[in-house]
Amino acid sequence: MTDVLVIEDDDRIRLALLLALEDEGYRVRGAATAEEGLLMQRREPADNVLVDLMLPGLDGFECIRRMRREDDVPIVVVSARDDTHDIVAALEAGADDYLVKPVAIKELSARLRALRRRARAATDPVPVLTFGQLEISPDAGEVRLAGRPVPVTRTEFRLLCELAEHAGRVLSRHQLLQRVWGYDTGDERLVDVHVGRLRQKIEDDPGSPRHLVTLRGLGYKLTR
């Protein structure tokens, strides 16, 4: 059974979408605001998310950005505006598809299916990454040092995964901001701080790190 979350402030449209999707065999749930949607997705992750761009409070773009930061779920934008700028901006923010209202439910369903096929392929079992005493299992969301679990926060974990995924290669602060945070305000110190915190947890001697190495002027990298 596939779960779909619909984030749309217009009650009538949301209801119509939910009913139509239910008819197509999905298990559905709805949210009227971005905040509510983000919360629901955190509580009980759906397999697909539909989001309107025009939302009260946090708008759709911001909603997408935030959700993308903590979840890899396929996100489809359903908007009334058929505007290239909106489309580009939404995809930039991390959306996977963009549909213009009114949507044909069959098309929507087909697009959801295509997206899930991709998502599944991308989420193939990721083996545990090992760096000496350090083990990272992206799937389990777990970090171990000499067999012992290390409590890391979400950002630290994402940062570590990003570095681990490109082990041995330098990643600039800019790249890390882009990939871990999803945005780049230009404040590179943000990365430093989190790298520092990560070192406190995973390095024997945070003063002279063995794994999470600084390359002055270039960025950071993770080595074995």
Add this chain to the structure above:
Amino acid sequence: MTDVLVIEDDDRIRLALLLALEDEGYRVRGAATAEEGLLMQRREPADNVLVDLMLPGLDGFECIRRMRREDDVPIVVVSARDDTHDIVAALEAGADDYLVKPVAIKELSARLRALRRRARAATDPVPVLTFGQLEISPDAGEVRLAGRPVPVTRTEFRLLCELAEHAGRVLSRHQLLQRVWGYDTGDERLVDVHVGRLRQKIEDDPGSPRHLVTLRGLGYKLTR
């Protein structure tokens, strides 16, 4: 660099798409029939495929199905028909996205990017440049001498990479200033100093260098 293959039988449209995509920074290639496209993809796989639905011989749907059987490349349909049935059928066949002509190139580009984000490769091969005992790995931001890591500064590293990239060829001080520093105040001594520092680190006998050679009156070059 991202490669895109466009399968479209209308010469004018294909050309227009190819030019526009090239303008966006993609490396492009085109095919006029499904058969040709499948062959090209087999020969030299692109990172994205655009396909028209109305093709002579094998139609777009069949083209998608076959390509999907042997390749996991993201496929985008670009069709003149804005018909739910076509859209559903194309997605069923294995397409990842569907755009209706005429397409906004910016939107297309954004959608391609969104698709690739999902299919981002974990580790690309890391090319390492070797000069006898000396190894330079631009990706890892690392220089090794006889297997041992040599600590080089950012400018030294850039300088070395620049020389390595044009191995065996003389680079004048002005060229190096321009390429490594990005500006040229006319002070050629600056290059000398950094070359000297580099030699201290990578040459066995910095007095009579084997790799980083001076060509009096011309500049420097890196030899094997």
Add this chain to the structure above:
DNA sequence: CGGTTGTATGACAGTTGCGTGACAAAATCG
């Protein structure tokens, strides 16, 4: 050979980049 030009190098001061602790805002949890 001496003069001239081009290159090597050590020293030094100014600058840059990084690590860190402190703190406030925001998110999360009970």
Add this chain to the structure above:
DNA sequence: CGATTTTGTCACGCAACTGTCATACAACCG
């Protein structure tokens, strides 16, 4: 709601790096 954790921002200090200069040295040329 209040308590706790997490996150982002800031400022400061240290260490590393950079560019400049002066001097010494080497190569070239007549």
